[in-house]
Amino acid sequence: MRIFVTGASGWIGSSAVDELLADGHAITAIARSDASASALEAKGVSVQRGDLDDLDGLRRGADSAEAVLHLANKHDFSNPAVSNAAERAAVQTISDTLAGTGRPFLLASGVAGLAAGRPGTEDDPSPAHGPESPRGGAENLALEYVDRGVHVVSLRFAPTVHGAGDHGFIAAIAAAARRHGVSGYPGDGANRWAAVHRSDAGRLVALGLAKAPAGARLHAVAEEGVTTREIAEALGRALDLPVASIAPDDVPGHFGWIGTFFGMDLPATSAATQQLLGWTPSGPTLVEDIDAGAYSAHPAG
Template sequence: MRVFVTGASGWIGSAVVDELLATGHEVTGLARSDTSAAALEAKGALVRRGDLDDLDGIRLGAEAAEAVIHLANKHDWADQAATNAAERGAVQTIGDTLAGSSRPFLLASGVAGLTLGRPATENDPSPAHGPDAPRGGTENLALEFVERGVRSVSLRFSPTVHGAGDHGFVSIIAAVAKEKGVSAYPGDGTNRWAAVHRTDAARMVALGLEKAPAGSRLHAVAEEGVTTRAIAEAIGRAYDLPVTSIDPAEAQSHFGWLGTFFSLDLAATSTVTRELLGWTPTGPTLLEDIDAGAYGGR
């Protein structure tokens, strides 16, 4: 297929582009910078210059494609309103462009915040509705386009998509540990984070493009839940630091804006996804990656 990918040079997106090219698809990636454009061209992908605010460019990219994979997000934690507005505008534009075509539209979402007290499953609908919701409520917005003839599929990623070079949440937690000289976890450390290796996540996306029916919710989850204590202990081993519990009320002051998120239980399953796609994760676990030096250390 001719696939238009936003976020094509990002942490997940660059791995998805590699997987798509390896399986014979033609990829056009949205690129904001000369560096991103050059990286995509070096892989053999085509480039459309622009960003999430360039809705005309996004529309043209979607029009020329046989499928769209939307992975870009501004991730501006200091201005969530602007981030949500840009995300919703992009998804609305892509959906309107693909309406009536039966073309695939896969978009990034997450397993965080779906349920309380148990692991989230693919059957759990997103509670985020409307432009003021997290991510601008775009999972539900995209799935509404199924009734308008779009093969919309939600790609729900684990809170940590890990691997060497990851600059996401676990890298931030590791940086805080190094700065403060102690690897900490909130409370008793029994809250859990779902996890998946970057290459497994990319393979799931490619399989979803080929196999997932309209309205599917796919979970990029290899490990149902890794406890925050185990994460902190692995970081402690990596940096030869003491490991300690901190009062959850102090998590935000210790970890910064990530403190509240690190205190949440974000477990999820992927049984439906594995059976639907024939997807079996094979990459290293999160703790194996930390122990192997993916996040630095001794």
């Protein structure tokens, strides 16, 4: 199958591309930089230069493909409105291009806000509606196109897709620990984060393309919920730092932009996804990765 991919050189995208290539698919991917283009071409990926703001490029790539995998996101946490607007525009453009074709459109989403006081499930609809909502309400926007002849599949990734080389959320929490000389957790540390290893997330993407029905919401979740205190304790061991509770009022100053997310309770399950796809996560747990040194030498950039 000819697949058009955004975010192919990213943390999750590079793993997903490896899985898709191993399954025999031909991939064309957007690349913003020379370095990304070279890395993709070395894998045998055809490169289309551009970015998420190049809507004509997205339209052209989607139109020429048999399936689209959208994993790119600006992740501008200092100006989320910019990221949300870009995400909505990209999803709208791809969806409009694929309308009436029956082609697969898989897009990245998350598990935040699915449920209060319990783990989120695949049956829980995203609460994000409209352009002002997180990710520009892109998941719900895309799913509206199921009735317009697009085979939409939402890929909901755990808040931490972890592994050696990760520069994402856990790396940012580790960087805060280094800055302050203490590995902190918000409040009582009881809030939970779902987690999945990068290799398991990449395989889920490939299985989702092969097996998921239109309208499916898949959960890339291996661990239902690791407490923020457990995360802080593991980082404390790995970085040889003391561990301490951070008072709610001090969380923004201690953690920076990641503090808002680290203070959230974000558990989720993937039982339905595992049954549907025959997907069994087998990578290291989050704490195992931290204990093995995955975040000991990778400050967030």
